[in-house]
Amino acid sequence: MKKTKNTDKKPTILKVDKSLDKYLNKGLFKDKIDKANDVLKKVGIPDFSK
């Protein structure tokens, strides 16, 4: 079967696998999340106007 290339803006979703959501509770990327929270505290958020 010939493969088609996806160049759309959205990704092709092969399936939904609810077991992936376990990664939300594993404390992954803690350093980045801490940095995000630090930036929120020190800088805040920009003015999204549109």
Next chain:
Amino acid sequence: MKIEKYPVIIGATSMVFEFTSEGIRGGIPKLVIYSATHLHNFYNLGFGDKNIISGQIDDEVITNNGDSEKVLATVAATLYTFTDKFPEAMVFVTGSTKARTRLYRIGITNNLEEIQEDFEIFGLVGEKAWRPFQKQTAFDAFLVKRKKK
């Protein structure tokens, strides 16, 4: 972005995505996670290689699989799926190293017109202020939000 993307598997929450990089070093599973922060609607985007033995995620590894443009395009494409579900979300993006943050900046710059069709994008300057993204400007992090149509 007209760059080819990998197909993804998505979690039921639309906050976790998995895809497989296919390159010169074989198939390498990648995970993209949108994590909540202290502020409602403010999320961190994290992605890295998934160790198929330990299940651990490494966001500092240099994969060198020869497909970085396709990998970044796939990660960027998950923003559409994520913000379809969370249209008010602001997504914080930074690299695990300065070099990787620079790589993200180059990727954004190369696709800026198309990105700005759908997203507002700001860059963090010196960890002191947000500025609208500009080409040829160094940023420490990025913040994107889907435009209202």
